[in-house]
Amino acid sequence: MASKWVDERxxxxxxxxxxxxxxxxxxxxxxxxxxxxxxxxVIDAAAKFAENEIAPTYPDEVHRKPVEAVFKDGxxxxxESYHRLWKLYAESGWLSTADSPEVGGQGLPEVVAAAxxxxxxxxxxxxxxxxxxxxxxxxxxxxxxxxxxxxxILEKMFTGQWAGTMCLTEPGAGSDVGALKTTAKKNPDGSxxxxxxxxxxxxGDHDLTENIIHxxxxxxxxxxxxxxxxSIFVVPKFSIKADGSIGALNxxxxxxxxxxxxxxxxxxxxxxxxxxxxCVGYLMGQERxxxxxxxxxxxxxxxxxxxxxVALASSAYRHALAYAxxxxxxxxxxxxxxxxxxxxxxxxxxxxxxxxxxxxxEGIRLLCMYCYFAMDRRKAAVNEAETEKWQGMxxxxxxxxxxxxxxxxxVVNDLAVQTYGGYGYCREYPVEQMMRDQKINAIYEGTxxxxxxxxxxxxxxxxxxxxxxxxxxxxxxxxxxxxxxxxLKEETAIVDxxxxxxxxxxxxxxxxxxxxxxVPLIAASDFLNCFGDTLVGWYHVWMATVASxxxxxxxxxxxxxxxxxxxxxxxxxxRTTALVPAKCGILKNDDTSAMRISExxxxx
Amino acid sequence: xxxxxxxxxxxDTEAQIKVKADGSGIEDGQIKWVMNPYDEFxxxxxxxxxxxxxxxxxxxCLGPARAMETIRTALAMGADxxxxxxxxxxxxxxxxxxxxxxxxxxxxxPHDIIFCGQRAIDDDxxxxxxxxxxxxxxxxxxxxxxxxxxxxxxxxIRPIEGAQLLIETSLPCVVTAQKGLNEPRYASxxxxxxxxxxxxxxxxxxxxxIATEAKAKVAKTIPPPARPxxxxxxxxxxxxxxxxxxxxxxxxxxxx
Numbered sequence: 001m002a003s004k005w006v007d008e009r010x011x012x013x014x015x016x017x018x019x020x021x022x023x024x025x026x027x028x029x030x031x032x033x034x035x036x037x038x039x040x041x042v043i044d045a046a047a048k049f050a051e052n053e054i055a056p057t058y059p060d061e062v063h064r065k066p067v068e069a070v071f072k073d074g075x076x077x078x079x080e081s082y083h084r085l086w087k088l089y090a091e092s093g094w095l096s097t098a099d100s101p102e103v104g105g106q107g108l109p110e111v112v113a114a115a116x117x118x119x120x121x122x123x124x125x126x127x128x129x130x131x132x133x134x135x136x137x138x139x140x141x142x143x144x145x146x147x148x149x150x151x152x153i154l155e156k157m158f159t160g161q162w163a164g165t166m167c168l169t170e171p172g173a174g175s176d177v178g179a180l181k182t183t184a185k186k187n188p189d190g191s192x193x194x195x196x197x198x199x200x201x202x203x204g205d206h207d208l209t210e211n212i213i214h215x216x217x218x219x220x221x222x223x224x225x226x227x228x229x230x231s232i233f234v235v236p237k238f239s240i241k242a243d244g245s246i247g248a249l250n251x252x253x254x255x256x257x258x259x260x261x262x263x264x265x266x267x268x269x270x271x272x273x274x275x276x277x278x279c280v281g282y283l284m285g286q287e288r289x290x291x292x293x294x295x296x297x298x299x300x301x302x303x304x305x306x307x308x309x310v311a312l313a314s315s316a317y318r319h320a321l322a323y324a325x326x327x328x329x330x331x332x333x334x335x336x337x338x339x340x341x342x343x344x345x346x347x348x349x350x351x352x353x354x355x356x357x358x359x360x361x362e363g364i365r366l367l368c369m370y371c372y373f374a375m376d377r378r379k380a381a382v383n384e385a386e387t388e389k390w391q392g393m394x395x396x397x398x399x400x401x402x403x404x405x406x407x408x409x410x411v412v413n414d415l416a417v418q419t420y421g422g423y424g425y426c427r428e429y430p431v432e433q434m435m436r437d438q439k440i441n442a443i444y445e446g447t448x449x450x451x452x453x454x455x456x457x458x459x460x461x462x463x464x465x466x467x468x469x470x471x472x473x474x475x476x477x478x479x480x481x482x483x484x485x486x487x488l489k490e491e492t493a494i495v496d497x498x499x500x501x502x503x504x505x506x507x508x509x510x511x512x513x514x515x516x517x518x519v520p521l522i523a524a525s526d527f528l529n530c531f532g533d534t535l536v537g538w539y540h541v542w543m544a545t546v547a548s549x550x551x552x553x554x555x556x557x558x559x560x561x562x563x564x565x566x567x568x569x570x571x572x573x574x575r576t577t578a579l580v581p582a583k584c585g586i587l588k589n590d591d592t593s594a595m596r597i598s599e600x601x602x603x604x
Numbered sequence: 605x606x607x608x609x610x611x612x613x614x615x616d617t618e619a620q621i622k623v624k625a626d627g628s629g630i631e632d633g634q635i636k637w638v639m640n641p642y643d644e645f646x647x648x649x650x651x652x653x654x655x656x657x658x659x660x661x662x663x664x665c666l667g668p669a670r671a672m673e674t675i676r677t678a679l680a681m682g683a684d685x686x687x688x689x690x691x692x693x694x695x696x697x698x699x700x701x702x703x704x705x706x707x708x709x710x711x712x713x714p715h716d717i718i719f720c721g722q723r724a725i726d727d728d729x730x731x732x733x734x735x736x737x738x739x740x741x742x743x744x745x746x747x748x749x750x751x752x753x754x755x756x757x758x759x760x761i762r763p764i765e766g767a768q769l770l771i772e773t774s775l776p777c778v779v780t781a782q783k784g785l786n787e788p789r790y791a792s793x794x795x796x797x798x799x800x801x802x803x804x805x806x807x808x809x810x811x812x813x814i815a816t817e818a819k820a821k822v823a824k825t826i827p828p829p830a831r832p833x834x835x836x837x838x839x840x841x842x843x844x845x846x847x848x849x850x851x852x853x854x855x856x857x858x859x860x
Binding site: 003040094096097557 | 799
């Protein structure tokens with residue numbers, strides 16, 4: 001096996017064989033300067049960087065000493081090893097892989113950047129979040145900031161001299177952003193004085209860069225309550241002087257950093273803005289458009305978190321697979337010779353765990369990558385209808401990518417630990433840390449429950465259900481191709497039935513929202529996961545279709561690779577997608593026990 | 605300053621190598637190919653010299669069509685142009701032929717210093733650098749871990765058992781790179797984009813006007829013997845098991 005950390009072959013499979021980017025994207029506007037050789041060099045460089053440089057920094061404990069972000073005397077220090085990584089990451093240009101050449105980027109397709117991100121995240125999520133958030137913040141500045149500092153800030157951020165964050169959450173305003181208390185007061189020169197406290201700010205403060213740009217949500221004095229009255233501001237950690245040089249601390253103070261279950265290398269900060277009434281911020285976009293602006297970053301981060309879910313699952317699976325091939329324990333159940341012990345990969349239940357991990361990882365990876373592919377299709381669209389079609393695809397996929405990939409990612413991380421047995425529970429092996437790191441992905445960037453409500457309450461009904469039906473149609477078209485080629489006949493029928501169940505359930509839920517809303521509200525998370533199980537079923541049919549065609553001429557490792565795709569598809573569809581119609585049936589039942597039960601009856 | 609870096613494309617050290625059934629070589633269809641790591645040190649040193657003293661870096665590579673990837677990698681790292689010597693006539697080339705071919709290509713270019721890896725990790729021959737130096741009648745500094753350029757001459761360090769040699773020679777010369785010389789940089793994204801537009805001159809044997817007949821031929825490629833299966837000693841009594849291990853180490857493995 002090539003690497004325990006990254007799966008370069010699967011990346012090439014998705015990009016070239018499944019999406020066929022050479023035909024669909026490369027050489028066409030806006031990707032006219034890019035070709036397959038370049039893409040392969042980029043993927044190769046990313047895999048090398050991830051494996052050789054990032055992976056060695058992964059352990060959050062070395063010789064029983066923690067490797068973590070540290071808060072000391074009011075300052076935050078990132079782990080020592082991250083400094084070199086940050087420098088290499090920025091110098092190599094990874095901060096602007098898919099960004100416009102106007103900001104110094106390479107303008108590569110989003111799917112290519114996503115493939116690279118997958119490998120970086122698979123080797124150290126806590127580190128990769130620093131540049132990830134920085135990129136998201138820089139995109140906001142690029143799109144919405146119209147201040148004389150704009151060009152200077154963009155250059156600093158895309159070259160990694162400055163970093164960025166995302167400041168939404170407050171002690172009293174988490175999932176309920178509208179309850180925020182941070183205020184902004186307009187100064188005579190057009191800037192604002194910001195006052196308030198933000199918490200759970202990932203990469204909120206550190207010593208990797210000379211300055212940090214905080215996009216901060218706040219309410220301008222006198223503006224209405226709720227999300228409608230929120231504006232967004234660029235707040236630098238250190239003041240920016242008129243000539244662009246760095247001045248004194250901009251009255252932004254770190255109160256503390258959290259001690260967390262995982263991602264120890266990332267500083268999760270409480271930030272106090274304007275304790276001395278001197279914190280200056282600059283409006284981004286228009287007044288009271290803060291949520292609209294911030295959603296650009298939130299969507300990017302939500303898709304990114306989905307990728308985190310995939311990445312940690314992928315590296316955990318590859319570790320578990322290598323271990324199962326190596327660990328000798330017990331005898332082969334069919335050979336019944338207790339004296340001949342075998343690697344545990346020969347045991348049926350270990351194989352079940354491994355194939356569940358493999359098929360889940362590869363399925364959610366394609367789901368996640370498809371969302372980035374949709375962004376490229378939108379960029380490459382030649383008319384408005386096409387633009388809207390792919391934009392709609394992104395809208396509906398984003399909550400599913402975020403929630404389903406992290407939910408199923410955790411299932412894989414759990415099985416990876418289980419594959420190791422007792423050793424998996426010990427810090428000696430990295431799957432223990434991977435499982436701890438994975439948990440945050442289901443929580444931050446809008447909990448998975450928030451994603452389920454977004455899907456049910458907003459996304460399904462967008463354009464009267466057109467976007468939803470577009471996605472279903474894409475899936476049905478994919479199945480039709482497999483059917484015409486006679487590939488995976490039974491499995492294709494199973495996915496078809498699951499798609500129908502999703503459509504029927506979505507329509508019934510739309511009605512129930514008006515008559516008996518508790519039924520769909522209790523079911524929202526389960527429904528999202530059923531949708532995910534179904535989409536991944538389609539993606540497996542897609543992969544198996546490609547693999548069947550390629551298998552004819554394949555030999556050696558390549559043959560094994562394609563055979564693995566087909567067996568994985570059968571396993572996932574028969575054991576997971578097949579349950580969707582039954583689960584949907586249950587979700588539609590008028591079972592509101594979760595609401596009927598009194599609070600006292602939950603436990604006395 | 606005109607700097608040459610010679611590179612070879614070799615199988616990735618992680619690649620699973622399969623010997624062809626007839627022993628005529630290895631199955632090369634599904635292997636991942638990379639730049640020979642020792643050549644990478646040479647490319648890095650060439651780039652460092654250029655950054656310090658100006659000039660340009662030309663990468664020269666002999667290999668089949670796929671070797672273009674390795675040239676592009678060197679260009680992505682920062683080299684300026686490439687020469688790809690590509691001809692089926694070189695399929696069974698030995699170090700003599702390769703050295704002469706590279707030298708013939710280098711001869712047509714201005715050259716102040718020529719870097720090679722001290723050997724390639726695939727055939728471990730370690731002769732090409734010396735062959736180039738001989739063919740061009742240049743001084744050769746082999747197994748180098750430090751290079752100091754001083755205008756018209758160069759001083760290098762070669763570690764030897766318990767000591768180091770400081771060697772000086774005039775330019776032009778051939779330097780073969782040893783591990784420890786430097787830490788090769790990663791190809792940056794802007795570098796990868798630019799690499800596509802940098803010129804690579806493809807030459808065949810007749811263009812170089814050299815003989816392609818190898819002086820040494822690989823008669824057969826033989827895979828290493830398969831590892832014999834391990835032996836597990838069962839039993840409940842640790843003392844008896846230890847005694848059995850000791851006996852096997854003495855009588856079968858002859859290790860003690």
